[in-house]
Amino acid sequence: MDFIDYYQTLGIDKNATEADIKKAYRKLARKYHPDVNPGDKAAEQKFKEVNEANEVLSNAEKRKQYDKYGKDWKHAEQFEKAGAGAGQGYTYRPREDTGGFGEGFSGSDYSDFFESMFGGSAGGFRQGGRSVKYRGQDFHAQLDLDIRDAYKTHQQVVTVNGEKIRLTIAAGIADGQTIKIKGKGGPGANGGPNGDLYIKFTIRNDTGFHREGDRLYANVEIDLYTAILGGEIVADTFDGKVKLKIPPETQAGTKVRLKGKGFPVYKKEGEFGDLIFTYTIKNPTNLSAEEKKLFEQLKNLR
Structure with a gap:
């Protein structure tokens, strides 16, 4: 998997604050949103990349893993378990061509990683004689609404990682409120469940109320x-x-x-x-x- 510089995607530096990340994401999400660029595949791809970068950098724990492990940040938990759990139920067989943690896998793919680090098949690793399932990654998105839309129950279509999801938004949704859509996050690994999608709402109000x-x-x-x-x-x-x-x-x-x-x-x-x-x-x-x-x-x- 090629390294993606999420900081560069959002146009910020590595010392960016949470507020800097939020500001950059909002600006780019509006610019490349599919509703603003209907039929523009390049804009749609850019919108996906911006959402992916925000998903990682706006989450303190994920950002820490990304800064430490680079392109392999999604496997940070496995790395750390491997280092701490050798001889405690994990089969740890390092190979000469692994290249060391945080420096990639010398051309090996995700399957090779599990096979070389933990033994077992490419579908996952085994712990204590049983196959371990991994829950998919949670996705986080933000949806801006006008207060007039929040006044009535209505439907909207949002695009998350290329998938169009139709939402029914109940009247009275509050500014800053977050709703969860079960199973619409990242796919699970080794038969594990999908993650969830969390959508946070911001309500614009230009009325006299x-x-x-x-x-x-x-x-x-x-x-x-x-x-x-x-x-x-x-x-x-x-x-x-x-x-x-x-x-x-x-x-x-x-x-x-x-x-x-x-x-x-x-x-x-x-x-x-x-x-x-x-x-x-x-x-x-x-x-x-x-x-x-x-x-x-x-x-x-x-």
Whole structure:
């Protein structure tokens, strides 16, 4: 297996921080995403490479193994077990042409590695007289959603290592939430189970609503006269409009709660949180001389 420089793939150096890795991955994932480059095989391949690099470098343990063992980092556990377990159930028969750990296998492939290091067949090694199965690698991906998409249950297709996976995303998914898709990770070895796929969601919000869990918050502006005398206004909710009755002498900062007008409750069909409005008062501007005179009269009356 040829060595792949994951740092070079993401355009970062070996001293990159976790934040550097995340920033580089997001930039490249957006650039090469199949939805942005439909039918572009080169972009699709680049997208796979970027995801593979992020999968390794964003995981502290995998990154440590990669830095230590290079192209053979996936076999780090076997290397370490071999070094620690010789004479304890492992058949360890080093050969002259192995070239040493961390320096490749002198042209030998994955099968030769198991055969030379642990004895047994190319399908895996044997420990204590039984064949050992290996669970596949877990995959990690990130999916960006607009808050309007997160408001409703919908389907999306994501491409992971060349495989298209159709997801049903429940309304109310939260920013930073991670879901697991069982068996959609890397393939197992020697009959072991596949790994799992973990997808982390980031929610973009460019609306006038602030979300906290299943509650929504927004400011509603009312004019001075309505605030003083009372009346009705029409305000926007997340999925429509609503009439609000304003009591006389309403103060700035007054809050009103609209039950069930907030965000959907995750995986609870038909349930919604509340919407909290905070009133702000808009003072009149560009007053005429007569209007100013009337305000002066009101001031004197008070």
